Amino acid sequence: xxxxxxxxxxxPHYSAVLAGESKVGWxxxxxxxxMDTEGRPLxxxxxxxxxxxxxxxxxxxxxxxxxxxxxxxLKKLKALIKxxxxxxxxxxxxxxxxxxxxxxxxxxxxxxxxxxxxxxxKIKQVQDILGQRIALxxxxxxxxxxxxxMPEWEFTKRIIEEADCYLLLDVNNIYVNSFxxxxxxxxxxxxxxxxxxxxxxxxxxxxxETFLFDTHDxxxxxxxxxxxxxxxxxxxxxxxxxxRDDHIPELNVIEAEARRAExxxxxxxxxxxxxxxxxxxxxxxxx
Amino acid sequence: xxxxxxxxxxxxxxxxxxxxxxxxxxxxQPPQGNxxxxxxxxxxxxxxxxxxxxxxxxxxxxxxMGDKLWQELRIxxxxxxxxxxxxxxxxxxxxxxxxxxxxxxxxxxxMAELEVLAMxxxxxxxxxxxxxxxxxxxxxxxxxxxxxxxxxxxxGFNCAAAWLNRDIKELELVPEYSIIFRKDxxxxxxxxxxxxxxxxxxxxxxxxxxxxxxxxxKQPNAEEFSxxxxxxxxxxxxxxxxxxx
Numbered sequence: 309x310x311x312x313x314x315x316x317x318x319x320p321h322y323s324a325v326l327a328g329e330s331k332v333g334w335x336x337x338x339x340x341x342x343m344d345t346e347g348r349p350l351x352x353x354x355x356x357x358x359x360x361x362x363x364x365x366x367x368x369x370x371x372x373x374x375x376x377x378x379x380x381x382l383k384k385l386k387a388l389i390k391x392x393x394x395x396x397x398x399x400x401x402x403x404x405x406x407x408x409x410x411x412x413x414x415x416x417x418x419x420x421x422x423x424x425x426x427x428x429x430k431i432k433q434v435q436d437i438l439g440q441r442i443a444l445x446x447x448x449x450x451x452x453x454x455x456x457x458m459p460e461w462e463f464t465k466r467i468i469e470e471a472d473c474y475l476l477l478d479v480n481n482i483y484v485n486s487f488x489x490x491x492x493x494x495x496x497x498x499x500x501x502x503x504x505x506x507x508x509x510x511x512x513x514x515x516x517e518t519f520l521f522d523t524h525d526x527x528x529x530x531x532x533x534x535x536x537x538x539x540x541x542x543x544x545x546x547x548x549x550x551x552r553d554d555h556i557p558e559l560n561v562i563e564a565e566a567r568r569a570e571x572x573x574x575x576x577x578x579x580x581x582x583x584x585x586x587x588x589x590x591x592x593x594x595x
Numbered sequence: 596x597x598x599x600x601x602x603x604x605x606x607x608x609x610x611x612x613x614x615x616x617x618x619x620x621x622x623x624q625p626p627q628g629n630x631x632x633x634x635x636x637x638x639x640x641x642x643x644x645x646x647x648x649x650x651x652x653x654x655x656x657x658x659x660m661g662d663k664l665w666q667e668l669r670i671x672x673x674x675x676x677x678x679x680x681x682x683x684x685x686x687x688x689x690x691x692x693x694x695x696x697x698x699x700x701x702x703x704x705x706m707a708e709l710e711v712l713a714m715x716x717x718x719x720x721x722x723x724x725x726x727x728x729x730x731x732x733x734x735x736x737x738x739x740x741x742x743x744x745x746x747x748x749x750x751g752f753n754c755a756a757a758w759l760n761r762d763i764k765e766l767e768l769v770p771e772y773s774i775i776f777r778k779d780x781x782x783x784x785x786x787x788x789x790x791x792x793x794x795x796x797x798x799x800x801x802x803x804x805x806x807x808x809x810x811x812x813k814q815p816n817a818e819e820f821s822x823x824x825x826x827x828x829x830x831x832x833x834x835x836x837x838x839x840x
C-alpha cells in the first residue's frame with residue numbers, strides 16, 4: 309500500500325474499490341454525501357473504511373459566512389466522524405451562503421483583518437465542538453475584492469496560525485489563482501508554514517483563455533505537476549489525493565496520476581532522506 | 596461602511612441572486628479578461644449544480660414532461676427556491692409542492708412526489724430484517740414496525756407504473772396504489788391492489804394483524820392473505836414484530 313497516494317472516492321468507482329482493484333493508500337470523501345444517509349452510500353463507505361484510511365472533506369461548513377456556526381450541521385458531521393474515524397477532517401476557506409441559504413459554491417472571502425478575526429473565531433468554535441483540529445483548503449478564485457488588504461498567502465497563513473488549525477494545500481488552486489490574479493505561485497508556497505500542511509490536493513482545470521476555471525474534469529497539466537514537485541521540496545511529503553468530479557475516467561486512469569504524484573514524492577524524499585531524518589531528530593531532542 | 600455587517604459578502608450574495616446584473620464595483624479589475632466573464636462562474640454556478648442534482652433525483656418526470664416543459668419548470672423552481680440544506684442532493688425536495696402551488700398539472704406533482712419518496716427510501720435507515728422464523732410467529736395480535744425505507748404511496752395517476760416501465764410515455768388518470776421499499780440497498784416499487792394497500796396502511800398506522808383485517812371493506816381469501824404476508828417478508832417491509840402483552 310502506498311502511504312501517501314489517495315483519490316476522491318466517487319460513485320463510478322465503488323465496485324472497483326470494493327473488489328480490491330484500487331492500489332492507492334487512502335480515500336477522501338465529500339462529508340455531506342454521507343451525513344444524511346443510512347443507505348448504500350454509508351454502507352459502501354463503511355466497507356471501504358474497513359481496509360483504507362478515510363479523510364472527510366466538506367463543502368458546506370460555510371466558515372467565512374457572516375452566519376453563525378450551523379450547529380445541526382456540525383452535529384451531523386461529528387456523528388459521521390465518530391462513525392468513520394477519518395484521519396483528517398477538512399473543508400474550505402470560503403463562504404457558501406448567507407442567512408441560512410446555500411449557493412453550494414466555494415465563494416471568495418474579502419482578505420481583510422476583519423475577515424481574519426471573524427473566521428478565526430468561527431474555526432475555534434468548530435474545533436471546540438468537534439473536539440479536534442480541522443484542515444481548511446485554499447480555494448480557486450476568479451475575482452479579488454477591492455477591499456482586500458493582503459495577498460492570499462498572507463491571509464491563509466494568518467488564519468491557520470491564529471486559529472491553530474491545519475491547511476489542506478490545493479496545489480492546483482494555487483496555480484489557478486496565480487494565473488487568474490497574476491502572482492508567483494512558488495512565492496505562495498514559500499510563504500506557507502510547512503508544519504500546518506496536512507494534505508495536498510491535485511486536480512485538473514479548464515483553460516478559458518483569460519482565466520482558469522477549477523473544474524476537476526481534466527487531467528493534471530504539467531505546470532501543476534511542476535508546482536507540486538516544488539511544493540513537496542519546499543514543504544515535504546504529505547498524503548495527497550487526485551480530485552476528479554466530472555468526466556470521471558476509469559479508476560486506473562486516476563490511479564496513474566496518483567502514481568505520478570507518488571513518484572514525485574519519492575524523487576524528492578530520496579536525496580533528502582538523511583536531511584529529513586536529521587531534522588526530525590532535532591525536533592525530538594528539542595522536545 | 597460598517598465592516599461588522601460584511602457588506603462585500605452581502606453584496607456578492609445579492610450579485611449572484613441578481614445575475615446577470617454584476618456588482619462590478621466590488622472587484623478589482625483582473626489582469627486579463629473582465630469582471631463580467633469571471634463573475635459568470637459564480638452567477639451561473641447554483642443553476643448548474645441544482646440542475647445536476649435535480650436530474651439525479653428526477654429521472655422519470657423529465658421524460659414524461661418532455662425537455663422543454665421540464666426545463667421551464669426546473670428553472671422556475673430554481674429561481675423560486677433557494678437551498679437551505681447543506682447537501683445539494685436535497686435541492687429538489689420541494690418540487691412537488693412547488694408544482695402544486697404554481698398550478699402545474701397534478702400528475703406532474705404526483706410523479707415528482709414518487710421520485711422524492713424513492714430517494715428518501717434509498718437513504719433511509721436500515722432496521723432489522725425479519726426472518727422466516729419470525730414469519731412463523733405471526734398471530735392476530737401481532738403488530739408490525741415498518742422499515743423506514745418502506746413507504747406506501749397512492750396516486751390518481753399511473754406514476755408507479757411509469758417508474759417501473761420507462762417505456763410509458765404518458766401518465767394516465769387511473770387510481771394506483773403502490774409500495775416503495777428497499778431490498779438490500781436497491782429501491783423498488785410494487786403496485787398493489789386497493790385492498791392490499793389498505794391492509795398495509797392499517798398495519799403501518801399501528802393496527803394489529805387482526806385489526807387490519809377487520810377494518811378492510813373486502814376480506815381477502817386465505818390464498819390472497821398468505822400471498823400478502825409472504826411478499827411483505829420477502830420484500831423486507833418490516834423491521835420488527837410486537838405483541839401487546
